Amino acid sequence: MQKAPAIESVESTETGPAAASASLDIVLLRTFLQVVDAGGFALAGEQLALTPSAVSGHIRRLEESAGARLLARTTRRLELTPAGETLYIYARNIVDLEREARARLHGHAMHGRLRVGASEDFAGTWLPRVLQTFRRWHPDAAIELKVGITADLLRQQGRGKLDVVFGKQCARISDDIGDEGELLWEEPLVWAYSAVSALEADAPVPLAVFPDPCVYRESALAALAASGRPWRIAFESGSMAGCVAAALAGFAVAPIARSQLRDGLRELGVADGLPELPDAQFYAFARKVAPAVTALVEAVRELGARNRFASVALR
Template identity: 40%
Template structure:
């Protein structure tokens, strides 16, 4: 009843929030993706997506189907990986931004290493801007990172808003400059926070800079200031504050995957390993908190 091709298109639409973005990410035409979803709805005998010209949302049955799709495609990917494991040797240099430290990324990587023991996986954790530069310089093979909306890099796999997070809302006193806890440049969250505050005419000051998420969280836990994170990656113990007086709404960011497969033969170990890990990351939904 459930065609894996149709399930992948449906899952891409659900995660990207639009047929256009899903088609772009899958490398298919929008009409093809629409047909896949329509056929899946026909096979299920249920409407899975409510859509109009401006909005797309999953029905209750669509939410259920999304869970089934993730589980079924994960099994299929593991089966493919299992039978290809003996053929796959080499090294994969993978970079992930700091935000994913508290996500399900570790579980996905654990599964990848177990299914592909002959692949030497090297992991770099850094800011998104740093990872992009390393990829351009040939120091990484695959990158999982963030980008601001409208930027051309990578394959978008998820989109969500940034939020202000702090130990208590009291820290955002409108009468005083907002104390910011931030990654150093070229941090995307830092730039988004400063741009939003400047547009709103809100005074601010940097009270803590750290290259690690654990460092930022420690400062926020101590009540030193406010940090910015994707909503699903808000550190435990911190609360979402704003938007409100003197605390403007923040933009959305996209999570993207980018690799160097276009620079390598498609059957090279690095390119094949990058494709397998990419699919595992997309199916695993690593942007959701554990």
Template identity: 40%
Template sequence: MTEGSSDTLDLEALRSFVAVARLGSLAAAAEQRHRTVSALSMQIKRLETRLGTRLLLRGPRGMTPTAAGDTLLGEARELLRHHDGLVARISGRGLSGRVRFGLPEDYASRLVGRLLPDFLAHHPDVVLEAVTATSGDLARRLERGELSLIVALDRPHRLIGGEPLWRTTPVWAGARELALAPDHPLPLALHPVDCPYRHLGVEALEASGRPWHAVFTSTSIHALETAVEAGLAVSILERDRLTPAMRELGEAEGLPPLPACEAQLHYGRRVTAASWPAVEALGELLKQRLGRRE
């Protein structure tokens, strides 16, 4: 390949393609990239001409990648990440901008204790704001543009286009010596209505015809665990959160099986161009550290 070869890809065109694929809209991508829609459209067309294939299709959900576009999307993100990292290392300028990250409280200790400090150590100029909330609340805040990216479970508020991280293992949890009366409503300790585990537990109970009532409701996972350990109520917890004072309940206690959820990574659609490299860097770190968990 000679210098100036027609096979060379334009990095700025790749950035525009990634923005359109992520945002699903030429107008939104143009606003983020500080370009006109026509300029962005021309960049995409030149990229498609260079590669000899269609990369994006317009549909009812906006602009979506073709099969070739999906392949290019992953490779383009990796190429741009390496390019920007190289420029930062040589020039001495690291990532900057503001990253607003949302995550469920149940997983906060794993992320806040290890992953987030590592991210800030590598990118000290990034302003990071991390918040915890239920998955449903996080999804709505992402859609309103209040968050840059979130880790959330795929219910009760389903978002389109999430990148899978791991599968959860919800179980019925009760105190070690708890005895349940099968003819009495099941006493439950629950998160508020936006909680995925509350949603799937109540759904399973109602499908099986098992009556229940909420004895204890709290936004705090630690408060729910205390209520379970004290024998006050049964709750739905991740299996690895069971303590020695708890036991897993199931068919023997007349409780229906619980389906798994999927933890997913979602990016916001209103991230500024200046902050997007930092947002993507945190997203990549999340996928590297969490993507292999089952």
């Protein structure tokens, strides 16, 4: 991935009774969320149509209102402080509630049925939390969900059977499915294995993968072939939960998006004799522009950004 530019230093703020009693401006909260979700001031500024210095000013004013430093800065990195982590949770709820209130007051709540297609990692990892938010915004909307392989879902969408598809591809796989989709976020694809098991150094890598066609499988096999590391298919399943279970048991190594790592799994890498994998790219493919589709895509984008960036050092 591209190396992010250095972030300008922002003066620290002082706490005190006056600062602690100040109100929290929702505009500043939105900027704060965007900085965290986008991973830095420059990207947040682009998405908010603000200059980096304006974004910096928003954060400074918010810290003055909060009476606490929210972002710890060095010349090249930006991290949430404990106070920043706390405010992030409250700010997300405040902004979501404000959006919900405006939708209700202006009659923008959605009705009808939305037909959604999603790859299994979307459906199993992100979609439940997305639907919680979407239901708050649009309690009268209904969703019909189809889970499957991205390429198959896009074919169904082409036949008019799905309104929106959430799917994936990998950066070094020559697949053009992203040409007509909207890139929501990207993150590293990693080798996941049991945290308590040792991988045999000289043996072929036992893999837990989806059946063909699968971009994670293709990326893993291409990387192993390029590195000359032998491999074997030890576990094959059409279920992401099945592949993760095989990795948790130490039965096989599973290529998964980094955000899907969980307790009991560890990430293997070059030190374990495994090659680097490409980035996993997550897309939304909308058949038509409709308010309900736009709202669902936005909910997915926000959640993906929070999972991707909030738990790591910001650029």
